[in-house]
Amino acid sequence: KQEVTQIPAALSVPEGENLVLNCSFTDSAIYNLQWFRQDPGKGLTSLLLIQSSQREQTSGRLNASLDKSSGRSTLYIAASQPGDSATYLCAVSHFDHTGTASKLTFGTGTRLQVTL
Amino acid sequence: GAGVSQSPSNKVTEKGKDVELRCDPISGHTALYWYRQSLGQGLEFLIYFQGNSAPDKSGLPSDRFSAERTGGSVSTLTIQRTQQEDSAVYLCASSRGLAGNTGELFFGEGSRLTVL
Numbered sequence: 336k337q338e339v340t341q342i343p344a345a346l347s348v349p350e351g352e353n354l355v356l357n358c359s360f361t362d363s364a365i366y367n368l369q370w371f372r373q374d375p376g377k378g379l380t381s382l383l384l385i386q387s388s389q390r391e392q393t394s395g396r397l398n399a400s401l402d403k404s405s406g407r408s409t410l411y412i413a414a415s416q417p418g419d420s421a422t423y424l425c426a427v428s429h430f431d432h433t434g435t436a437s438k439l440t441f442g443t444g445t446r447l448q449v450t451l
Numbered sequence: 452g453a454g455v456s457q458s459p460s461n462k463v464t465e466k467g468k469d470v471e472l473r474c475d476p477i478s479g480h481t482a483l484y485w486y487r488q489s490l491g492q493g494l495e496f497l498i499y500f501q502g503n504s505a506p507d508k509s510g511l512p513s514d515r516f517s518a519e520r521t522g523g524s525v526s527t528l529t530i531q532r533t534q535q536e537d538s539a540v541y542l543c544a545s546s547r548g549l550a551g552n553t554g555e556l557f558f559g560e561g562s563r564l565t566v567l
Contacts, residue, residue: 367554378455378542379558386553424494428554431501436508438484438507446512 358425455559474543482548
């Protein structure tokens with residue numbers, strides 16, 4: 336059974352700092368890994384998706400890496416801003432019988448606060 | 452539609468009543484997922500529909516929970532004889548679901564259920 340762990344559970348940093356969020360998973364036979372952002376009372380917004388054959392993806396100030404063999408992913412946020420304050424979730428999927436992605440297994444998230 | 456649409460956004464009901472939650476996925480997405488997020492908890496998988504295949508119901512917590520997807524599009528999650536522990540945000544997501552596709556999931560804003 337896939338288990339996804341995120342460290343730290345909460346993080347507070349001053350504006351402008353670069354930071355790294357960690358995600359680990361126990362079963363390396365994944366289809367993809369996604370990082371999401373969730374604001375209080377809202378749904379999830381997809382940030383980055385890394386296919387199992389890829390090593391990293393970048394979008395603006397965000398960079399996500401994937402080391403499938405060790406079961407780890409990191410989300411790097413450069414030059415953090417107060418607007419980055421949210422909960423960040425990582426999730427992994429496997430292949431299902433139709434050859435596409437199965438259900439996602441989520442970590443419990445990292446709650447990030449960026450202070451002025 | 453442009454995004455995943457869920458209704459109602461908020462539902463307050465009395466213990467023992469039945470509720471129906473609706474999800475309208477992104478047009479053309481063949482895969483549809485239901486997740487539950489209880490206060491302070493991670494996302495719990497409930498059920499997954501992929502095209503015409505039999506749904507993966509492995510996450511449904513009891514036989515009071517059921518879901519259907521009509522015409523490969525709109526889905527309804529039904530909870531019978533609601534209990535207080537059913538109080539949570541119910542999130543729906545969809546993806547293209549085609550073999551070889553990225554498998555990126557797009558979430559709705561959720562339906563917040565409160566059982567008194």
